[in-house]
Amino acid sequence: MSTVKQHFGAIASQYDRNNAILSLGLFRLWNRKLVQAVPQGGVLLDLCAGTGEIAFAHLRRAKKSQHVILLDFCQEMLDVAKKRAPQGHHLTYICADACAIPLQDNAVEAVTTAYGIRNVPDPLACAREVHRVLKPGGRWAILELTRPKSPVLKALHGLYLKTWVPAMGGLFSPSKEAYRYLSSSISQFTAPSS
Numbered sequence: 599m600s601t602v603k604q605h606f607g608a609i610a611s612q613y614d615r616n617n618a619i620l621s622l623g624l625f626r627l628w629n630r631k632l633v634q635a636v637p638q639g640g641v642l643l644d645l646c647a648g649t650g651e652i653a654f655a656h657l658r659r660a661k662k663s664q665h666v667i668l669l670d671f672c673q674e675m676l677d678v679a680k681k682r683a684p685q686g687h688h689l690t691y692i693c694a695d696a697c698a699i700p701l702q703d704n705a706v707e708a709v710t711t712a713y714g715i716r717n718v719p720d721p722l723a724c725a726r727e728v729h730r731v732l733k734p735g736g737r738w739a740i741l742e743l744t745r746p747k748s749p750v751l752k753a754l755h756g757l758y759l760k761t762w763v764p765a766m767g768g769l770f771s772p773s774k775e776a777y778r779y780l781s782s783s784i785s786q787f788t789a790p791s792s
């Protein structure tokens with residue numbers, strides 16, 4: 599049985615392309631919303647940073663040099679991020695668990711977490727850590743995938759997760775199992791309240 603870290607390690611080099619295929623490019627719109635929810639300037643911590651999509655989208659909006667910390671427990675994902683990082687900014691890469699952030703108290707102005715919190719086994723411990731490293735008045739913006747409310751859309755979405763995601767993921771990456779895990783993590787994540 600693979601761990602979450604191994605799943606992401608197995609698909610790291612195909613992750614960005616597969617994301618674009620599986621979300622039909624929609625992830626860029628969702629990511630933009632997240633990035634707009636945090637202020638520019640100051641230090642940004644991108645938690646569960648993966649290949650750097652959110653960190654780099656934040657930097658594309660920046661008018662001057664910024665300091666962004668990319669934290670992820672999967673070194674392979676961070677290695678992909680390093681290769682595609684833009685120039686002219688202060689970037690720090692930390693390979694660590696989101697529940698034990700190796701930063702001092704009040705270290706950052708903002709935190710982003712995209713498609714990551716559902717993978718964290720103890721989200722409350724993670725929230726405590728984020729609270730500790732955020733400066734007073736700082737902001738934590740979370741973007742996550744969940745299930746639609748409408749029964750029809752819910753059924754179609756369930757089918758998409760069960761069949762399409764593992765099939766396409768398996769076709770374009772070496773690990774169908776990793777995409778099965780991604781699908782089940784979405785279906786098991788907290789449903790939106792009605």
Ligand SMILES: C[S@@+](CC[C@H](N)C(=O)[O-])C[C@H]1O[C@@H](n2cnc3c(N)ncnc32)[C@H](O)[C@@H]1O
Nearest residue numbers: 606646647648670671672695696712713714717
């Ligand atoms: C679905 S990817 C999202 C990556 C990126 N945020 C994005 O928008 O594409 C989830 C990431 O969270 C990382 N991750 C999962 N659990 C983690 C944990 N407990 N601590 C640190 N990183 C974790 C994985 O390694 C993976 O890179």
